Amino acid sequence: MPFKNEERIFPRDYENRIFCEDCLTFMKGIPDGSVPLILTDPPYGIHYSNQFAKNPHTMLPGDDGIDYPAFARESYRILRMNSHAYFFTRFDCYPYHFQCLQEAGFTIKNCLVIEKGTLGGIGDLKGSYASSAEWVIFCQKGRRVFNSTTLLENRNKEGTMFHKGRQPSKRYKTRFSDCWFGSEYPKATHHSMWQKKNGIFHPTVKNEVCLQWLIQISSNPGDLVFDGFMGTGSTALAAIQSGRKFTGTEISEEYWKIAQDRIRKARKEMVSDEE
Numbered sequence: 001m002p003f004k005n006e007e008r009i010f011p012r013d014y015e016n017r018i019f020c021e022d023c024l025t026f027m028k029g030i031p032d033g034s035v036p037l038i039l040t041d042p043p044y045g046i047h048y049s050n051q052f053a054k055n056p057h058t059m060l061p062g063d064d065g066i067d068y069p070a071f072a073r074e075s076y077r078i079l080r081m082n083s084h085a086y087f088f089t090r091f092d093c094y095p096y097h098f099q100c101l102q103e104a105g106f107t108i109k110n111c112l113v114i115e116k117g118t119l120g121g122i123g124d125l126k127g128s129y130a131s132s133a134e135w136v137i138f139c140q141k142g143r144r145v146f147n148s149t150t151l152l153e154n155r156n157k158e159g160t161m162f163h164k165g166r167q168p169s170k171r172y173k174t175r176f177s178d179c180w181f182g183s184e185y186p187k188a189t190h191h192s193m194w195q196k197k198n199g200i201f202h203p204t205v206k207n208e209v210c211l212q213w214l215i216q217i218s219s220n221p222g223d224l225v226f227d228g229f230m231g232t233g234s235t236a237l238a239a240i241q242s243g244r245k246f247t248g249t250e251i252s253e254e255y256w257k258i259a260q261d262r263i264r265k266a267r268k269e270m271v272s273d274e275e
């Protein structure tokens with residue numbers, strides 16, 4: 001059964017758990033400025049349901065709209081100073097989400113556009129372009145610079161001199177573009193064949209490798225990553241695989257249970273990899 005308890009102590013009772021409850025109520029228990037990274041994928045408020053797929057998706061809880069201004073304010077409040085926050089969105093929700101996040105206090109740095117990995121088809125299938133990208137609003141509170149990572153190698157050999165008197169080139173990229181398209185970047189979502197193979201059905205399940213990249217760029221090992229809309233637990237998985245802790249909520253018991261299973265399996269795999 002989902003864990004429910006009003007008397008929680010932060011961070012002890014929050015770390016490495018997903019709670020099956022409402023995100024906004026849950027966030028009230030998190031102290032100001034205590035979360036080093038927010039990486040979240042809220043429902044977009046687009047009334048999406050798909051009856052055409054083999055496993056039809058019903059409308060997600062919250063897809064008739066969450067209280068986004070309140071969510072943005074709470075996110076700003078709980079985020080630690082000099083930290084990053086990522087909010088998945090859609091092109092048509094972007095103006096509203098941007099405005100809410102800005103009014104909450106965030107500095108909005110970029111909108112990342114990431115290849116989905118599968119062509120999305122909703123709405124006017126014959127008269128609109130198939131959606132092939134996910135959008136992510138990248139914000140900061142204060143200022144945080146990116147971690148150097150070993151995610152992506154430069155095309156030129158390490159030590160190449162491009163300009164006289166400048167530092168020679170490094171092996172790994174330190175500056176990423178805001179569009180992640182092509183074979184060197186992870187895709188943002190898992191395609192339907194992956195869902196079928198893994199028995200995980202959710203209309204918007206994200207690829208945890210893509211989330212791992214964001215986590216590694218924007219947090220340190222051992223940091224706590226918050227996602228109030230965990231769905232099948234992809235952010236939690238990405239946190240585990242990156243050596244970070246996670247906390248958050250998922251209101252649907254069906255998806256919450258899938259997330260618990262995935263976390264259990266991920267932990268088992270990590271233990272057997274270490275042995």
Ligand SMILES: C[S@@+](CC[C@H](N)C(=O)[O-])C[C@H]1O[C@@H](n2cnc3c(N)ncnc32)[C@H](O)[C@@H]1O
Nearest residue numbers: 022023041061062205206229231232234250251
């Ligand atoms: C866009 S999906 C997230 C999918 C997730 N990224 C994944 O990879 O599985 C949003 C999720 O938020 C959940 N949700 C909606 N309203 C919520 C609320 N008030 N509190 C917590 N979760 C909520 C929905 O059930 C849905 O699974």
